[in-house]
Amino acid sequence: KAGVTQTPRYLIKTRGQQVTLSCSPISGHRSVSWYQQTPGQGLQFLFEYFSETQRNKGNFPGRFSGRQFSNSRSEMNVSTLELGDSALYLCASSLADRVTNEKLFFGSGTQLSVL
Amino acid sequence: AQSVTQLGSHVSVSEGALVLLRCNYSSSVPPYLFWYVQYPNQGLQLLLKYTTGATLVKGINGFEAEFKKSETSFHLTKPSAHMSDAAEYFCAVSPEGAGTALIFGKGTTLSVSS
Numbered sequence: 001k002a003g004v005t006q007t008p009r010y011l012i013k014t015r016g017q018q019v020t021l022s023c024s025p026i027s028g029h030r031s032v033s034w035y036q037q038t039p040g041q042g043l044q045f046l047f048e049y050f051s052e053t054q055r056n057k058g059n060f061p062g063r064f065s066g067r068q069f070s071n072s073r074s075e076m077n078v079s080t081l082e083l084g085d086s087a088l089y090l091c092a093s094s095l096a097d098r099v100t101n102e103k104l105f106f107g108s109g110t111q112l113s114v115l
Numbered sequence: 116a117q118s119v120t121q122l123g124s125h126v127s128v129s130e131g132a133l134v135l136l137r138c139n140y141s142s143s144v145p146p147y148l149f150w151y152v153q154y155p156n157q158g159l160q161l162l163l164k165y166t167t168g169a170t171l172v173k174g175i176n177g178f179e180a181e182f183k184k185s186e187t188s189f190h191l192t193k194p195s196a197h198m199s200d201a202a203e204y205f206c207a208v209s210p211e212g213a214g215t216a217l218i219f220g221k222g223t224t225l226s227v228s229s
Contacts, residue, residue, distance in 0.1 A: 004158070033215040043159075043205065043219035056216050090158055094215060104215060106151075106158030 001026060004093050004107035012113045018079040021110045025072050025093030031055075032074040033104065034066060037088040046089075049074050078112075086114045117142050119206050121220035129228050134178075134193040136223050138206030141187065146208040148189045149217065150180055153203045162204075165189065176200070201227045 005024040013019050025032050033056075034046040045058040049068035066076040072093075078085055088111050092104040122137040140146065147166050151159040163174025170182040180191045189206060203224050207217040 031215060042221045043207075043217075045216045045218075048215045056214055058216065092159075092215065103161050103164070104159075104217070106160070108156065108158045 004091055004105050006089075006091050006107035006110050008110060009108070010111045010113075012115060013081050014115050015081055015083060017081050018077060019081060019112060020075050020077045021089055021091075021112070023074045023076075023091030023093075023107060025074070025091075026105055029093035029095055029105070030072055031094045032068055032072065033092045033094070034074070034076050035090045035092065036060075037090055037109070038086075043090070046076065081114045083114050085112065087112060117146065117208055117210055117218050119208050119218055119220035121204075121206050121223050123223055124221065125224045125226070127226040127228065128196045130198055131195050134191070134196045134200065134225065136191040136204050136206075136225065138180075138189045138191065138220060139187055140189065140206075140208045142208065142210070146210050148180075148182060149207040149209070150174065150178070150189075150191050151205045151207060151219075153205065153222075155202075159205065162191070196225075196227045198227050198229065201225055 007022045031050045033048040035043050037043045048056040052068045063079045068074045088109045090109045092106045094104050118141045120139045149164045150162040152162050153159045162178050163172045165172045165182045173179045178193045203222045205222045206220040209217050
């Protein structure tokens with residue numbers, strides 16, 4: 001069974017630009033969550049999508065958004081990039097057919113560098 | 116707000132020695148507790164989790180953790196370290212009903228020397 005796939009693996013952008021990251025969950029998983037990982041703040045929850053609906057949201061500005069498609073693939077978008085957005089963005093999928101603490105399966109992440 | 120504290124950002128052990136990684140959480144209600152491991156250039160992998168029931172939880176790769184409500188702790192142990200255990204370890208909590216919105220500690224890097 002293929003794991004969680006995130007593309008691209010690396011991205012370099014400049015301040016003010018926008019970026020879109022993609023995540024393909026494990027087949028059959030309907031929940032996709034996104035996390036930001038930085039050396040200073042550690043791992044922080046961004047949001048979770050389930051059946052194309054945002055089910056939960058962390059404490060991030062509106063520049064961070066996401067969506068989920070009918071095949072459960074998800075994208076997250078960051079607009080008006082700032083230097084502080086440089087981070088490893090991790091996607092995690094789970095069965096989570098109800099709000100419960102299902103096991104999360106993480107992808108290898110997208111490393112975003114903002115110059 | 117709930118928080119997770121991992122004592123020691125870096126732990127070094129010799130191969131064959133006991134591994135002890137410490138994790139304390141703040142919560143008035145016992146949350147769900149997790150340990151994840153991250154190898155270089157990879158995502159996180161679940162080692163073990165505590166939800167309810169037995170307080171000693173066994174995970175993969177010989178790791179185990181004990182939930183101690185009175186100490187609000189969930190320390191991770193392994194009797195004998197192996198070189199392949201070198202990685203970063205994260206303790207996380209999930210308040211009941213929070214779903215996939217885990218609260219992670221800052222992580223502990225484990226180094227294993229021969």
